[in-house]
Amino acid sequence: MESEDKKVVVNLPEGASTAEVIIREGSAPKVLDPKQPVKINLQGVIGTPVEFLTQRSKESDQFNEKRAHVIVDVENVEITLVFNENDEYTRGKVSGKLSYHPKFVEFGINAAKGWTPNKLGEFFKMNRAFFPDREKNMELVSKLKNFDATVSSKIEKERSENGSFKDNYGAVVQSNLPEAFTVKIPIFKGTPAELLEVEIYANVDGRDVTLSLVSPSALQILEEQRDKVIDEQVRLIRQLCPGIVIIEK
Numbered sequence: 001m002e003s004e005d006k007k008v009v010v011n012l013p014e015g016a017s018t019a020e021v022i023i024r025e026g027s028a029p030k031v032l033d034p035k036q037p038v039k040i041n042l043q044g045v046i047g048t049p050v051e052f053l054t055q056r057s058k059e060s061d062q063f064n065e066k067r068a069h070v071i072v073d074v075e076n077v078e079i080t081l082v083f084n085e086n087d088e089y090t091r092g093k094v095s096g097k098l099s100y101h102p103k104f105v106e107f108g109i110n111a112a113k114g115w116t117p118n119k120l121g122e123f124f125k126m127n128r129a130f131f132p133d134r135e136k137n138m139e140l141v142s143k144l145k146n147f148d149a150t151v152s153s154k155i156e157k158e159r160s161e162n163g164s165f166k167d168n169y170g171a172v173v174q175s176n177l178p179e180a181f182t183v184k185i186p187i188f189k190g191t192p193a194e195l196l197e198v199e200i201y202a203n204v205d206g207r208d209v210t211l212s213l214v215s216p217s218a219l220q221i222l223e224e225q226r227d228k229v230i231d232e233q234v235r236l237i238r239q240l241c242p243g244i245v246i247i248e249k
Contacts, residue, residue, distance in 0.1 A: 040092030045190035046229055048096035049081040053240045069245040070237055077226050079233055098229055101186040103130065109198060109218055114210040117147035130185045132195065143176050147209075177202075177211075187221060191229070194221055 012019055042048060049070065056063045068083035077098035084090040105111070107127075115123070121144030124137060131137035180199045187194055196218050203210045234246060 042094045046096040046098040049094050050236045052094045057240050065241040065244040072248045099189045109213045109215045117144045121145045130183050132184050
């Protein structure tokens with residue numbers, strides 16, 4: 001097939017006398033379909049919104065505090081930052097929540113989690129790193145492995161002349177376990193470890209004894225930290241973005 005001459009007309013801008021023209025053979029690449037912007041939707045620990053603002057609040061092309069707001073959910077200990085609120089295509093959300101640390105949940109403190117003495121001994125042995133005193137941990141593990149308890153039962157029955165009666169059953173457990181021990185674990189994700197005094201409660205069901213872990217100090221820290229953490233995060237947000245709207249649920 002003979003080549004076919006084609007004329008190409010090039011319009012030069014004013015003042016230009018020469019121009020380079022590149023001619024490629026073959027079909028042109030397909031033009032990509034336009035796509036909507038990727039929305040930001042991040043979730044993390046309670047300090048996540050503050051971390052985001054620390055890095056992005058000074059980037060005027062990415063963040064405008066006058067088009068953003070923060071929702072503080074005190075009851076659920078959660079903070080949500082919404083930015084580009086007036087643009088459906090670029091609106092983003094960054095939220096942080098104060099959640100229990102997985103290890104605190106695993107211990108089952110104040111959660112009515114039941115342990116057999118042997119299982120609790122194995123658990124303490126594998127989690128020795130959370131005990132500030134290694135020797136006391138080994139001693140506690142040994143006592144749990146060789147659990148010895150005496151259950152003293154008392155049955156009280158009383159019947160009165162008017163027909164009413166009382167029938168009570170009580171049991172007292174005396175064991176070789178200490179009344180309390182100390183662990184050092186974080187209660188919430190993203191917070192430092194706390195030194196907690198933990199008590200061992202024994203629940204009796206016939207011949208079976210189930211142990212549970214209770215810590216009044218953990219409950220106190222939980223209540224105190226919840227308010228403290230929220231207040232601190234709100235303070236940091238106001239410091240980074242003085243003009244942002246903060247709404248408390």
